[in-house]
Amino acid sequence: MKNVYLILIILSVSCKQAVNTENNMEKYIPATVVDETVKEIESKYPHADKELIRRGVKLTGDFWIAADGSADDFKAFCVNNYSEDKKPLLDRFAKNMETVFGRFSQISKEMQFPVHVGNEPLLSIDEIFASWSPFAHVNDDWFDNKLAMILHLNFPYYSLDERNGKGLQWTADENAAVNLGLHFASRTPGKLQQEAGEIATRAELYISNYNIYMHNIVDENGKRYFPEDMRLISHWGLRDELKSNYADKSETGLLKQKLIYDLMTRIIYQEIPQELINAKGNDYCPTNNRFFKDGQETAFEREKDVRYAFLLEVFRSAKAMDKYSPLYPDAIKRAFDQGLEMTFEEVETMFTTFLSAAVSKEVGKIIRERLGRPLQPYDIWYDGFKTRSSISDEELSSKTSGLFPDAKALEKHLPDILQHLGYTKERSEAICRYVAVDAARGSGHAMGASMKDDISRLRVRIPETGLNYNGFNIAMHEFGHNVEQTVSLYDVDNYLNSGIPNTAFTEALAFLFQKRDLDVLGFKENNPDKAKFTVMDNYWNAFEIMGVALVDMYAWKWMYANPNAKPGDLKTAIINIAKDVWNKYYAPVFDVSDSPVLAVYSHMISYPLYLAAYPVGHLIEFQLEQHLEGKNFAAEIDRIFSIGHCAPNVWMTKATGKKLSVEPFILSTQTTLNLFN
Ligand SMILES: [Zn+2]
Structure with missing residues (x-):
């Protein structure tokens, strides 16, 4: 899943800092010193770009702390380390970063190997080795020895707007210089990093232990609908159970869906009994909020806004880092401009355009007709467009398990898979030389290489009886990652250009392979x-997840506007936000007002500000598929994977000739709708 760029981003936000960087970074170097330094460099290099000198010096000043030296030291450092000829510096950074990040990524993969691969019993030290990161101190070290300062002084930062605007004209070296300037974007003290990590872990634990024993969920008459052993995690498990009941056309299917929806509402409002969470035995009717012990109705303590208290803690730990990140001075900018490489406003406009499209109402109408009833808020998870495959799972699995009895067989077969997709024998073998297959403990993942000559790993669970079809489908997804990881490392013109824009792109590209498994x-x-x-x-699916993502996004805007809020205030705010988004974009389609359901996603608490990446990924995938139609898949994909890391709209334009937009998706849905009439 990782590419070099992502590793560096993660690195720049997740490293511990040495003690001497625990200083306050605010305005240590005054503006007058920056001005004097700029003037001195300008007179030393009269032909250099003045604007770039200013940017580099200013940013170096933003990162400079007392431990780095006095204001005079700063000036001397900048004058001595500014270089007019960037090429030798650029090449050395590229070479050494490939060595450092490539080797470190190799070490990480080795350390994690026992935890990820095989089925041997683990040693007690395996988990410790796996969670140790050789990357942990690079950020500190490179600020302390001032390599990061030399980087920022000579390779100044370009904003997303500039990168999207000018990126198409840049040469490979110019693009590499801009990419280099994106690294080491924060100098956050280790203590804050550690605290944030601990809070994130506790929030994740809260969510992963938020299970409901469904046998204890009863309707207003005390009737049970769910089997004894059913334990569902909120929200994923609850949502998937709700979805699966679309197949049950009887009254029961509908009743179960309503109960789950009522339960979700109680979770959002935090009216759910504390004693019901992760515990079995006592019955609860979410419809009328009544709790029963041994069949007797009992008063109970509600959950007391714990959900929102966690989100506030996560927010405060992120906010504490703001001042150490001069380029991305709040968590929203770090998630969007830095992580997703799209601005909050850009993403918001795409989502609201999509959600307001007239076509939503028409799709809603078709769903209403297919259900034979008015729409309910939980029909955002309507599952009835899924078609059964015309080929049975047995037939597919018998083929895959015959072909792939073990990891070695799958690895040997990888070039054939590429040839089926249209690659030449020679090209497929050249790519697959750098991909190895391991039998995973979990369902599967891909781990890329961060230096040439390292191998990327395709991991998938392979049962004793051979790879079943579901496993093969996952393997195709992971293989898509591996091929992208390999081509975007070897076939770019500079190491600093390796990779692709971000996670949303990574996943979209993997789905292109996964969908071609048959x-x-x-x-x-x-x-x-x-x-x-x-x-x-x-x-x-896109219609649902965009609303959920908007609620997550607006919640963070609200927290920044109300940093001293109490958990109860945040609860009220998020419920209002969810209802506003609902009333604006969903009520016209559903004919139901004021549903808070969009606030139920657990990602909001345990992976905050991540939800937007999913629909962005959908849009990228759609636009790429449309572009690939009628073209030679292999040739086009090979070209697209080798574009390398640049701003998303530059990448999309190079890949498909167009910027990323919601219009093609809406148009194609409109065209397809006509087939239903
Ligand atoms: Zn993936």
């Missing part, structure tokens, strides 16, 4: 409705 196996799907139902399904 072709690779030589099967032809012949369900005539599949294509049109898939378009509807994708639309409805």
Whole structure:
């Protein structure tokens, strides 16, 4: 999953700092000293770009702390280390960063190997080795020895706007210089990093232990609907159970969905009994909020806004880092401008344009007709556009387990898979030389290389009986990651340009491979409705997740505007935000007002500000698929994977000729809708 760029981003936000950087970074170097320094460099290099000198000096000053030296030391440092000829510096940074990050990533992979691969019992030290990171101190070290300062002085930062605007014209070296300037973007004290890590871990633990024993959920008449052993995590498990009940056309399916929806509402409002969470035995009716012990109704303590208290803690730990990150001075900018490489406003406009499209109402109408009832808020998870494959799972699994009895067999077969997708024999072998397959303990993942000659790992669970079809489908996804990781490392013109824009892109590219799994196996799907139902399904999924992402985004805006809020205030605010988003974009489609359901996602608490990446990924994937239609898949993908790391809109334009936009998705849904009439 990782590419070099991501590793550096993660590194720049997750490293511990040495003690001497625990100083306050605020305005240690006064503006007058910056001005004097700029003047001195300008007179030494009269032909250099004045604007770039100013930017470099200013940013170096922003990072400079007392421990680095006096204001005079700062001036001397800048004058002595400014270089007019950037090329030798750029090449040395590229070479040494490949060595450092490439080797460190190799070490990490080795340390994590026992935890990720095989089924041997683990030693007690394996987890410790796996969680130790050789990257942990690079950020400190490179600020302390001033390599990071020399980097910022000579390779000044370009904003997202500038990168999107000018990026198409940049040469490979110019692009590499800009990419270099994006690294080491914060100098956060280790203590704060550590605290934030601890809070994140506690928030994750809170969410991963938020299970509901469904047998204890009863309706207003005390009737049970769910099996004894059903334990569902909020919100994923609850949502998936709700979805699965679309297949049950009887009254029971609907009743179960309503109970789950009521339960979700009680979680959002924090009216749920504390004693119900992660504990079995006592019954609860979420519809009328009544709690029973041994069949007797009992008074109970509600959860008391713990959910929102966690979010506030996560917010405060992020906010404490703001002043150490001069380029991205708040958590929203770090998540969007830095992480997703798209601004909050840009993403917000895409989502609201999509959500307001007239086509949503028409898709809603089709769902209403298919359900034969008015829409309910939980129908954001309507699952009825999924079509059954015309080929049975047994048939598919018998083929995959025959072909791939073990990891070695799959590895040997990888070039054939690429050839099925249209790659030449020579090219497929050249790529697959750098991909190895391991039998994973978990369901699967891909781990890329961060230096040439290292190998990227494709990991998938392979049962004794061979790889089943579900496993093969996952393997195709991971293989998509591996191919992208390999091509975007070897076929870019500078190490600093390796990779692709961000996680949303990574996932979109992996799905391109995953979706072609049947072709690779030589099967032809012949369900005539599949294509049109898939378009509807994708639309409805995007429609749901964009609203959820907006609630997450607006919640963070609200917290920044109200930093001293209490958990109860945040609860009220988030419920209002969720209802506002609902009333604006969903109520016109559903004919129901004031639902808070968009606030139920647990990502909001344990992976804050991450939800927007999912719909952005959907949009990228859609636009790429549309571009690939009628073209030679292998040739085009090979070209696209080798674009390398640049601003998202530059990348999309190089890949598809167009910037990322919601319009093609909306248009294609409109066209498909006509097939339903
Ligand atoms: Zn993936």
